[in-house]
Amino acid sequence: MKKIFCLLFITSLLFTSCKKKFDTPEPQAPPAVSSYITIDSIIKRYTAYYAIPPGKVYKFTTDVNVVGIVTADELSGNIYKSVYIKDATGGIKINLTYSGGLYIGDSIRINLNGVKLNSYGMQIQLDSINLEKSVHKIATGLIVKPRKVTMNQLATINPLVSQLYYQSELIQLDSIEFDNGAKNVTFADAVGKGSISHVLFNSFGAKVILRSSGYANFAASTVPCGKGSIIAMVGQYNGAIQLTLRQLSDLSVSSGTCPVYCKSFNDNSITNGGWTTQNVVGSVNWVTSNAGGAPNYYASISNYPSNQTCESWLISPPFNLSNNINPMLNFQNATNFTGGSLTALISTNYSGGNPTLATWSTLTYTPSSGGYAFVSSGNISLSAYKTNNVTIAFKYIASGSAATWELDNIAILDY
Known part of the structure; x- marks a missing residue:
């Protein structure tokens, strides 16, 4: 009996000693800080580097940081694997290596070491940013207000960088209406997941494109027929201005009378x-x-x-x-x-x-x-x-x- 007890005791010790111990991971240190750069300086750097096609993409190689407030996130599905940020000098699009984690009103610091600076259709962007390695969240819940502009102001070109002056900024347009071809049809193709462009115009006939993704949670909603205002991100695709809704509630348009x-x-x-x-x-x-x-x-x-x-x-x-x-x-x-x-x-x-x-x-x-x-x-x-x-x-x-x-x-x- 004693032998059996001893055997069980030894076996118990062996199993206990073989259990894997999981260490609690240490909190990751914030990305390194060496110097800071403003968004307008990033855009000027893009313009200077790509003035003559260099044959390769610009990449930051030092611990330079940009600080900004998130003005648009991915929650509605209309924006994917990217957010927009702004500082006192302008706005810029941030492409992420994976989705989630950043929300409207977050104040963040991004270490740009290893980050690519490029563009798509003349839309300047910081590309391939890893949230865990490069982004430090400073604060949350900050109030983000749009800049009220007119259609004419929206088309203004920044002479220093040859891009739209309000590119990647959150703006508000008042007294707008969708054209008759858009009214009472869906914002996007929710079934086939295709993006659709609709035209907005003001009382003077000036026009701008609103483009929505088939993955947006409002893709199947119908475009209203009245007049009102819109809050949206300013994008640029070659020579065309493209607005992007952050969420359907950013569109405040009356029901109006739809075409027969x-x-x-x-x-x-x-x-x-x-x-x-x-x-x-x-x-x-x-x-x-x-x-x-x-x-x-x-x-x-x-x-x-x-x-x-x-x-x-x-x-x-x-x-x-x-x-x-x-x-x-x-x-x-x-x-x-x-x-x-x-x-x-x-x-x-x-x-x-x-x-x-x-x-x-x-x-x-x-x-x-x-x-x-x-x-x-x-x-x-x-x-x-x-x-x-x-x-x-x-x-x-x-x-x-x-x-x-x-x-x-x-x-x-x-x-």
């Missing part, structure tokens, strides 16, 4: 939705295009380079306006060069095929002044056509060298 109907061409199709084309003379066709850096597709027609004589129609499906109170037509149009014409027409007896067999009335609209600048047609009253079988058409006529015309967001409104 809108043909936006965003699906890259001329004829979807029952639209047709008819070539009465020649073979010049209406096509979709997104040339010129447009955020979405639009309809376009030109007899260049053939310069052939043509009469080409773009014709809507029939509408029933019997129950509308004050129906109006509104569309965006742009042109460039001279010659030829684009006429807006309406009919109540068109039944398909050759449009010259129907009776058409001309609709007066505000035309683009040229330079491919899109303008609103203005609201064109359709009160005289409150019936069924109402068809809208656009007739392009050209002979020899003629203008290019573009159309977008052909909408029927009812106010």
Whole structure:
């Protein structure tokens, strides 16, 4: 019995001595401090280094630090593996090696040793920052306020660095509205996870793009139809300004009145939705295009380079306006060069095929002044056509060298 007890005791000691001991990890020391640099100095360093393509990416090689407050984080899913920070001199995008850990209102210090300074589409960024090794959180819960700007100010270029002056800053735009092609559709493709661009404009017609990710928690929400304000981060993709929402609550727009109907061409199709084309003379066709850096597709027609004589129609499906109170037509149009014409027409007896067999009335609209600048047609009253079988058409006529015309967001409104 004693032998058995001794054996059990020895065995117990062996198992006890073989148990693995886990040491409590020591708190990681904050990243080293050698010197500090401001955000505007980082941007100037980028400009100086990349003035002549160097063949390799700039990388910091000393313990220089930048201190800033987080102005945008990843919580909504509209921003991924990155945050934005600001100091008294400007803002900059921070790309992270992994997500999480930084939130709006955090004051942080970043050791830039080993960090890359580069850009994507002219958006300057600090790249591949490791949160554990390079970032020290100084404080949390600080109040972050946007800078109120106008559309014209938003487009200002900083002459010192040839970038947008407000790039990577949190701004607020007032008295804005989404264009008719965006109203009452989703912010992004929540099913396919695709990003979508929508156009915002102000009362003077100035425009800017709002781009949203299909991974945003508001991707499936519908774009409001009224007017209001937006708080967003300023991005730049080559020559275009792109705004990014931090969260849906940063958009304060009234519900408004949505279009009864809108043909936006965003699906890259001329004829979807029952639209047709008819070539009465020649073979010049209406096509979709997104040339010129447009955020979405639009309809376009030109007899260049053939310069052939043509009469080409773009014709809507029939509408029933019997129950509308004050129906109006509104569309965006742009042109460039001279010659030829684009006429807006309406009919109540068109039944398909050759449009010259129907009776058409001309609709007066505000035309683009040229330079491919899109303008609103203005609201064109359709009160005289409150019936069924109402068809809208656009007739392009050209002979020899003629203008290019573009159309977008052909909408029927009812106010």
